[in-house]
Structure formats: structure tokens, C-alpha cells
Amino acid sequence: METRFDSTADAVASGLRDLIVSGELVSGERLVERDLAERFEVSRIPLREAIQRLAREGLVEIFRNRGAVVRMLSEQDVEELYGLRALLEGDAIFHSVKRIDDETLARAELVHRLLGEAAATQKQGELNREFHELLYGACGNARQLAAIRELRAQVERYERLQNTLLAGTPSFQHEHEAILEACLARNARSARALTVAHIDSARRIVLAVVERMAAQA
CATH class of the missing domain: 1.20.120.530 (GntR ligand-binding domain-like)
Structure with a gap:
């Protein structure tokens, strides 16, 4: 059975995906965890899991010092x-x-x-x-x-x-x-x-x- 954490992370990942696909979050834009957590009204734990999922999909790139940014395709x-x-x-x-x-x-x-x-x-x-x-x-x-x-x-x-x-x-x-x-x-x-x-x-x-x-x- 899906846990509440997984359900929340799924919902946030879906919301972030929509923002990227629609162009509201543009290529190269940094994903500010504090702002996004407030926007989706979630804690940073499911938010980070959602970002990891988008990274696996190729929509987001994670850098050690910069954090996560919307990936620009080559x-x-x-x-x-x-x-x-x-x-x-x-x-x-x-x-x-x-x-x-x-x-x-x-x-x-x-x-x-x-x-x-x-x-x-x-x-x-x-x-x-x-x-x-x-x-x-x-x-x-x-x-x-x-x-x-x-x-x-x-x-x-x-x-x-x-x-x-x-x-x-x-x-x-x-x-x-x-x-x-x-x-x-x-x-x-x-x-x-x-x-x-x-x-x-x-x-x-x-x-x-x-x-x-x-x-x-």
C-alpha cells in the first residue's frame, strides 16, 4: 500500500512537472526548496524526493553547490x-x-x-x-x-x-x-x-x- 509520504511526493512531482512542461519554470532556473515547499504546502522531505524523481526523468539536474535546476536539453x-x-x-x-x-x-x-x-x-x-x-x-x-x-x-x-x-x-x-x-x-x-x-x-x-x-x- 502506498504510504502518505509517497502520495505527497507523487503529487509534488506532478505539480513540478507541470510547471516545467508549461514553461513557468524555465530551463536553467534554480528550484528554491523554501519557496516550493511553501507553494505546495509540504515539508522539504517529500519535496526533495519529488525533485529526485524529476532528476531521474531527466527534467531536473542536481548540482552539489547549486542545488537543483531545470535541465536544459543539449x-x-x-x-x-x-x-x-x-x-x-x-x-x-x-x-x-x-x-x-x-x-x-x-x-x-x-x-x-x-x-x-x-x-x-x-x-x-x-x-x-x-x-x-x-x-x-x-x-x-x-x-x-x-x-x-x-x-x-x-x-x-x-x-x-x-x-x-x-x-x-x-x-x-x-x-x-x-x-x-x-x-x-x-x-x-x-x-x-x-x-x-x-x-x-x-x-x-x-x-x-x-x-x-x-x-x-
Whole structure:
């Protein structure tokens, strides 16, 4: 049974993760324990455990003298993360297409339409995540889905910095539509190839964001 400490640390980790992904805590920003403990109304013990968890996820970096800071991804980090995403997400959709039910596909179609209509960047991010999770969910591998979510969390803040990445970019909506059509046709090979190409498009845009941020640092 989960202890109260674990539950508190989970809640704080989730809250910190949201602050990082949304950009409220920016790359290179120091995590001040006193301020965060007051914000989340917790003691420093579960807060430190939450920070350790985010460090294991790659969102935070801990230095002996500086404490914890929001990690800035390098160009190599981006290449590695998106390489893994392409492998895991391509495989997930390949297996999911064979099992996904009509109700889930209908939900994915609705989310795709809502994404095209969304104006707020945060809402776009939520819908984009839901769209992919719906299409991967039937793959039958819970650990693989968890790994995909963790990898996505590490790069999502950079995707949100690039306002043209989601619904504002017609090519991304076209890519989503093509992936959805492949799923509706139960064409697993096409769905995998289109998903890998879609992730590579995101990789190129995020790489440009990271390069620009590094030049400004």
C-alpha cells in the first residue's frame, strides 16, 4: 500500500512537472526548496524526493553547490530522445492498430478536430498528447506507454515554446490526419511509418529551438 509520504511526493512531482512542461519554470532556473515547499504546502522531505524523481526523468539536474535546476536539453539530448520516441511510438502504434476499437478511433477523430480548432498553446499540448495516447493505448505494453510518456515530458516544454509546432502548423495537422487514416484503414505498417516521420518533423523543430536557446544563453 502506498504510504502518505509517497502520495505527497507523487503529487509534488506532478505539480513540478507541470510547471516545467508549461514553461513557468524555465530551463536553467534554480528550484528554491523554501519557496516550493511553501507553494505546495509540504515539508522539504517529500519535496526533495519529488525533485529526485524529476532528476531521474531527466527534467531536473542536481548540482552539489547549486542545488537543483531545470535541465536544459543539449542537441545530443534531443537527437537521443526523439530517436527513442520514434522507436517506441512507431512500435506502439504498429501493435495498437491491430487491436484498437472503433470507439477509441472515433474519440481520436474528435480530438484531432478539436486540436485544429484550439487557440491556446496549453490546450493544444493537452489535445496533442491525448491524440497520440488514444492511438497507442491498445498496444498492450504498459511499460512501453509509461516510457513514451516520460520521454514526451522531457521535450514537451520545448514543443510549447515553438508556437507553430501544433495546430498552428498545417503540416502537423496533415500528418495527424494521415496517421489517423492509416489507423482507420487498419494499416499498421503505414501507421508506423507515418508516426516515425511525424516525430522526425517535431525533432527538427525542437532542435532549432534548443539551438536558439543555447546561442542566447
